[in-house]
Amino acid sequence: MLEPMSRRRSLLHEARCQTCSLSSLCLPLALEMDDMGQFDAIIRRRAPLKKGEPLFRQGDTFTSVYAVRSGSLKQVTAEGNGSEQLTNFYLPSELVGLDGIDEEQYPGSVIALETTTICEIPFDRLDLLSEELPELRVQLYRSMSKELRDDRRMMRLLSRKTADQRLASFLITLSDRFRRRGYSPYSFRLSMPRADIGNYLGLAVETVSRILSRFQQQNVVAVSGREVNILDMPRLITLAEEEEQTAS
Amino acid sequence: MLEPMSRRRSLLHEARCQTCSLSSLCLPLALEMDDMGQFDAIIRRRAPLKKGEPLFRQGDTFTSVYAVRSGSLKQVTAEGNGSEQLTNFYLPSELVGLDGIDEEQYPGSVIALETTTICEIPFDRLDLLSEELPELRVQLYRSMSKELRDDRRMMRLLSRKTADQRLASFLITLSDRFRRRGYSPYSFRLSMPRADIGNYLGLAVETVSRILSRFQQQNVVAVSGREVNILDMPRLITLAEEEEQTAS
DNA sequence: CGGTGGTTTGAACCAACTCAACTGAGGTGG
């Protein structure tokens, strides 16, 4: 299971925050070089996760938060009755596991959607370091606050928006997250199957598929399997905001 | 608009954390007496809010988080198109405004549902104090983490549960929150109108009304206006969890 | 080349919505 030594060392090297291309988006974003070294010292390297592998499982004892370096993951929470709810997708630079602090266990499993590399940040050491580094502390507060805000946007989506609006919003949000990370906001690959999109958006798989087909017919997007091209962003934004459209 | 002096002084006195009956639920829950004094010193007293008055409005610059002392509030976020989404209810000891840290403005208005008293906690001072008091810092992380967890439970409710399950869950959650605060978990008063419940749960007012009537017919609860009596908690819990019930 | 997992499409159904009317509780002023 261990990687060859040379590969491991290479990963270790890449994983230093100072050389990480994500440092301007990630937790240490506001740190000076010196402070970043301190932060870097508490991070644990991890072997990459393969597609389908869990980073941790629902109910596992909370020990660390994790920053995504590359790849993507989903968070799923199992209900008592067996059904699962997908509550989040995580992309590079995002923090995973913050919702486990309070009860000292993770409230859902987090599973890699593709080959994914991760930085593990033991929470007790992060907390201690946040005592010394006010910028780090504030950044941590901000990350959690942002997640709260995003969750509430999601609640609005789930309780008020139509299926069309949900899909449009989903594509726009993804597009925006790719743009911020330096990728094309118009052309990207979905790392998750339709079923996951449906579960996340509170829709049946069939509905997701149908609506993507319709968007394609209307020349708003071009979809081929998991490849997405956004052809008409303004129209997509309109679709996400307003359903009512008195056809003139 | 100012209260008479004696009344004000009385309020100021009551508002000390050391004498507050909520201190075991609230932010300073883990603090020693000495530390609590420090915490207490940064808190600003506020005149009580009357029903319908906003604590702050959507878009206001973020300066403080607030702890509810008595009464209750709702958080509403206005959409571009004019519709509003109710994203949270706040009860005594709960923290309001944490989702404003990141963007330095409040993402929604928070409005009193009845006469409500509040402790204002300026965030910059809270952050500084959290540097000195590790227990306070952890408690703050926990509060945010708990809110994340609750939000995700809400997302599950909105995306997977039927109207009956939503109402049942809502009543159970309220019941539990009252119980933790030392009130009866079986008999309480809703401080919000049906419209707010509907908005929060992603249901039409009519649906809320109909389902409450049905629960009443089934002797699960007794509802009279805003007074609620839970008659059959086990049944209510069943209703909240499983819809499918193969009638034997 | 048959199998398997993911995706698409069609058709029927149903839970919750909308529209509409009614009821009841509170408040106000003549």
Add this chain to the structure above:
DNA sequence: CCACCTCAGTTGAGTTGGTTCAAACCACCG
């Protein structure tokens, strides 16, 4: 003290967006 108004809540009837069930399709892989 009653007539009137208003607004929250309830109840009924018809409509519909998204679901479920069913079947085909496709692409990749051993």
